[in-house]
Amino acid sequence: MLTLIWLVAILLAALALAYLNVSGIVWSAAIAGAIAVAWGMHIVPEWLAIALSAVFVLLAIPLNIPSLRRKLVSDAVLAAFRNVLPPMSQTEREAIEAGTVWWDGELFSGRPQWRKLLDTPAPALRPDEQHFLDHETEELCSMISDWETTNVHQDLPPAVWQYIKDKGFWGMNIAKEFGGLGFSAYAHSQVMTKLSTHSGTVSVTVMVPNSLGPGELLAHYGTDAQKRHFLPRLAKGLEIPCFALTNPVAGSDAAAIPDYGVVCWGEHEGKRVLGLKVTWDKRYITLGPVATLLGLAFRAYDPDKLAGDKEDIGITCALVPTTHPGVEIGRRHMPLSAVFQNGPTWGRDVFIPMDWVIGGQPMLGRGWRMLMECLAAGRGISLPSSGTGMAKLAVRATGGYARVRTQFKVPIGRFEGVEEALTRMGGNLYMMDAARTLTAAAIDLGEKPAVLSGIAKLHLTERGRQVVIDAMDVVGGKGIMMGPSNFLGAAYMQLPVAITVEGANILTRSLIVFGQGAIRCHPFVLKEIEATRESDPAKASAAYDKALFGHIGFTLSNMARTLVTGLTGSHFVTVPANVAPETRRYYQQLTRFSAALAFLADVSMGSLGGALKRKEKLSARLGDILSLMYLCSATLKRYEDEGRQQADAPLMHWAMWDAMFKAQSAFEGVISNFPNRLIAAVMRRIVFPLGRPYFVPSDKLGHEVAKLLLEPSATRDRLTAGMRSPTAGDGPVAQIERALVATLAAEPIEAAIRAAAKEGRFDPKVPAGGGLDALVARAVAAGVVTADEGAAVITARDLTAKVIRVDDFPQDLGLSERQAPQVQAPAPDVVHKAAA
Numbered sequence: 121m122l123t124l125i126w127l128v129a130i131l132l133a134a135l136a137l138a139y140l141n142v143s144g145i146v147w148s149a150a151i152a153g154a155i156a157v158a159w160g161m162h163i164v165p166e167w168l169a170i171a172l173s174a175v176f177v178l179l180a181i182p183l184n185i186p187s188l189r190r191k192l193v194s195d196a197v198l199a200a201f202r203n204v205l206p207p208m209s210q211t212e213r214e215a216i217e218a219g220t221v222w223w224d225g226e227l228f229s230g231r232p233q234w235r236k237l238l239d240t241p242a243p244a245l246r247p248d249e250q251h252f253l254d255h256e257t258e259e260l261c262s263m264i265s266d267w268e269t270t271n272v273h274q275d276l277p278p279a280v281w282q283y284i285k286d287k288g289f290w291g292m293n294i295a296k297e298f299g300g301l302g303f304s305a306y307a308h309s310q311v312m313t314k315l316s317t318h319s320g321t322v323s324v325t326v327m328v329p330n331s332l333g334p335g336e337l338l339a340h341y342g343t344d345a346q347k348r349h350f351l352p353r354l355a356k357g358l359e360i361p362c363f364a365l366t367n368p369v370a371g372s373d374a375a376a377i378p379d380y381g382v383v384c385w386g387e388h389e390g391k392r393v394l395g396l397k398v399t400w401d402k403r404y405i406t407l408g409p410v411a412t413l414l415g416l417a418f419r420a421y422d423p424d425k426l427a428g429d430k431e432d433i434g435i436t437c438a439l440v441p442t443t444h445p446g447v448e449i450g451r452r453h454m455p456l457s458a459v460f461q462n463g464p465t466w467g468r469d470v471f472i473p474m475d476w477v478i479g480g481q482p483m484l485g486r487g488w489r490m491l492m493e494c495l496a497a498g499r500g501i502s503l504p505s506s507g508t509g510m511a512k513l514a515v516r517a518t519g520g521y522a523r524v525r526t527q528f529k530v531p532i533g534r535f536e537g538v539e540e541a542l543t544r545m546g547g548n549l550y551m552m553d554a555a556r557t558l559t560a561a562a563i564d565l566g567e568k569p570a571v572l573s574g575i576a577k578l579h580l581t582e583r584g585r586q587v588v589i590d591a592m593d594v595v596g597g598k599g600i601m602m603g604p605s606n607f608l609g610a611a612y613m614q615l616p617v618a619i620t621v622e623g624a625n626i627l628t629r630s631l632i633v634f635g636q637g638a639i640r641c642h643p644f645v646l647k648e649i650e651a652t653r654e655s656d657p658a659k660a661s662a663a664y665d666k667a668l669f670g671h672i673g674f675t676l677s678n679m680a681r682t683l684v685t686g687l688t689g690s691h692f693v694t695v696p697a698n699v700a701p702e703t704r705r706y707y708q709q710l711t712r713f714s715a716a717l718a719f720l721a722d723v724s725m726g727s728l729g730g731a732l733k734r735k736e737k738l739s740a741r742l743g744d745i746l747s748l749m750y751l752c753s754a755t756l757k758r759y760e761d762e763g764r765q766q767a768d769a770p771l772m773h774w775a776m777w778d779a780m781f782k783a784q785s786a787f788e789g790v791i792s793n794f795p796n797r798l799i800a801a802v803m804r805r806i807v808f809p810l811g812r813p814y815f816v817p818s819d820k821l822g823h824e825v826a827k828l829l830l831e832p833s834a835t836r837d838r839l840t841a842g843m844r845s846p847t848a849g850d851g852p853v854a855q856i857e858r859a860l861v862a863t864l865a866a867e868p869i870e871a872a873i874r875a876a877a878k879e880g881r882f883d884p885k886v887p888a889g890g891g892l893d894a895l896v897a898r899a900v901a902a903g904v905v906t907a908d909e910g911a912a913v914i915t916a917r918d919l920t921a922k923v924i925r926v927d928d929f930p931q932d933l934g935l936s937e938r939q940a941p942q943v944q945a946p947a948p949d950v951v952h953k954a955a956a
């Protein structure tokens with residue numbers, strides 16, 4: 121019995137020490153104590169106590185003396201680690217090292233410090249930014265009919281191009297000292313969100329110069345002369361920029377571009393200067409067909425060592441005027457139904473002076489790092505905003521439509537099947553907007569959150585697509601028949617653009633989120649990798665030893681925390697005292713997820729090593745857990761920042777339960793598919809010791825969410841805040857808004873009329889074809905309702921009829937007037953230097 125108590129006490133003590141992640145000395149003292157108790161109280165035979173003591177002394181002494189520990193343990197593990205570490209190219213390393221770690225580091229820590237998140241100031245607009253949103257941005261929207269842009273002009277009208285340039289839309293992220301608007305990331309995101317609720321074409325046209333491109337690259341890496349010359353011209357739209365990275369043979373694997381430049385002497389403006397002869401073949405380049413300034417990425421080579429002592433210098437970025445001899449700008453691609461300018465460009469042996477390299481000669485070969493650094497921040501703004509903008513449009517207009525459109529004499533939004541889709545739309549949008557805002561706030565704090573911006577890009581475009589697909593199902597034929605009355609079809613067709621660019625979503629999910637996240641956000645992995653690269657053996661040994669033993673403690677601690685929080689339902693996890701009581705349990709659950717993710721990540725990396733990189737399905741699911749934790753954090757932060765709006769609580773609760781259930785499925789997906797079944801069985805016992813506790817959000821909660829989309833309210837306004845004023849103009853969105861208000865006003869009047877008819881106060885039998893007009897006229901004549909009330913019923917009927925109407929066209933749909941598509945003109949072969 122005593123032995124049993126002793127064993128249980130040892131087990132509990134070990135769990136507690138691991139949970140608290142105590143130092144090696146404390147572990148040693150505790151083990152010594154346990155042996156002493158066993159010996160002193162004769163719990164074990166004396167010979168066993170002596171043997172245990174001997175083993176303990178043999179292990180404890182070297183493990184607690186750093187120099188001995190390094191020699192006996194860490195150095196051997198370091199040598200083995202060097203052998204198993206998959207080779208990492210320079211470009212891979214630069215991609216992984218780009219940017220900063222912020223809240224993602226906390227999510228990976230096993231014990232996120234929620235105060236840090238809650239203390240992050242909620243982003244706010246400056247007066248000039250608010251003015252720009254309310255005036256210039258609204259005005260730009262009012263100048264565009266997306267239908268006409270797409271189907272009549274097949275381009276933005278000239279006045280719109282001019283307005284974009286004159287009002288500085290292309291200089292939002294250029295500092296005021298260079299003539300730009302100098303907007304915060306949040307203001308930039310607000311502008312992109314608003315434009316995306318109105319027209320995909322104008323949104324992309326404004327987005328690209330503010331995103332990863334010449335302006336951003338010059339601001340961070342340009343020489344003073346380049347900044348002084350180009351930035352004011354870009355800010356005022358005197359230059360139209362584009363950035364060309366993608367080659368037909370290198371899309372996602374952009375670091376493998378075969379486009380090349382050879383360092384050589386050449387003639388420029390009558391002078392002999394050092395420069396590069398560049399050959400490129402690029403496609404899909406946004407604004408390419410109208411660009412005046414071509415940002416170009418290519419691999420620089422220096423066979424004659426004219427610029428230094430390296431032959432293969434690496435990826436380099438340069439700015440080339442499109443009027444420069446040899447620059448070929450192709451015709452236009454047709455990106456789905458959007459008509460933003462996009463096309464190919466190529467050139468062969470085009471000489472450019474060294475001054476045209478962004479940052480000049482010292483930045484030769486630094487292009488990939490530049491691109492990755494800028495992407496780390498930029499990816500968190502444009503596409504998350506466009507995905508969220510399209511979702512706002514879909515939620516606002518579809519909710520209204522589902523209320524005014526009736527079938528079987530019931531608004532379609534009240535059918536449970538439709539309600540289910542509306543629920544997903546509302547819950548997703550609440551979470552998307554929260555993540556968009558939090559990511560912009562992080563960038564405004566000076567972060568370049570490489571992993572979080574990847575998460576925001578991936579999940580906000582993906583959820584944006586889901587919201588629009590749901591909306592299409594809700595509106596039925598109305599979403600399918602294209603024409604100026606269709607508010608959804610264009611967004612539905614254009615969403616795949618956002619899915620594909622700036623890191624296609626499958627790649628981002630499978631390779632980037634966890635691949636980069638595990639290395640960057642993990643407190644020890646990058647330190648271990650860096651130690652393998654250290655050339656000084658003593659420094660390498662010391663650094664690796666520290667990281668290795670820190671890592672072991674971290675893993676044990678997370679294992680214990682995962683098990684304990686699983687067994688106790690994480691009820692004892694401490695969270696900041698002043699969070700909204702209704703969200704308290706979510707913080708506790710997310711802390712449990714954090715420990716479990718860190719534990720699973722360590723076990724996966726430890727047991728699969730380099731093979732994990734090829735196990736994309738496992739890596740994607742681990743990335744999903746990290747992503748869902750980020751989306752949940754943003755949702756909780758939004759709820760606090762907006763003053764815990766009780767009316768919005770169903771949206772918050774639904775989004776949290778949906779995400780927690782999905783995170784549980786991702787855990788389950790990793791464990792069920794883990795190659796080593798024994799490890800999988802142990803993981804399951806530790807992660808889900810009492811089974812799987814999370815459920816899909818209830819139908820009752822879903823019903824409350826859907827209701828919020830169907831009628832005007834402060835919640836509906838908050839959910840769709842920042843969209844183009846929904847009542848502006850006479851487009852389909854404004855028509856729905858008007859019909860919705862009119863319908864809600866008319867319904868009680870109609871009910872009174874029908875009740876009066878039932879009571880026999882007037883004869884409701886109207887002549888054939890008389891319809892509602894005759895019925896209302898009788899009710900008015902009988903004094904059941906006033907003339908104004910009668911008119912309100914007719915107005916609602918007419919406005920609704922306008923909403924449900926779709927467009928029709930001439931017999932040939934106007935196709936005979938359109939140009940037949942042509943295959944792109946052949947570009948010159950771009951041959952890799954090595955193959956030439």
Ligand SMILES: Cc1cc2nc3c(=O)[nH]c(=O)nc-3n(C[C@H](O)[C@H](O)[C@H](O)COP(=O)(O)OP(=O)(O)OC[C@H]3O[C@@H](n4cnc5c(N)ncnc54)[C@H](O)[C@@H]3O)c2cc1C
Pocket residue numbers: 362363364365366370371372373403404405406407455462617620621622623624625626627628630631736
């Ligand atoms: C409308 C539009 C505008 C664009 N604008 C520009 C621009 O201005 N400048 C510019 O340089 N480029 C631009 N691009 C190019 C864009 O960045 C590429 O399309 C993108 O990098 C993907 O390349 P790809 O289309 O060749 O697809 P591929 O690379 O062929 O990928 C196809 C699929 O395979 C997946 N995949 C690839 N590798 C992996 C992997 N290792 N693991 C898992 N999945 C993987 C991808 O996720 C994708 O789903 C634009 C593209 C579009 C469509």
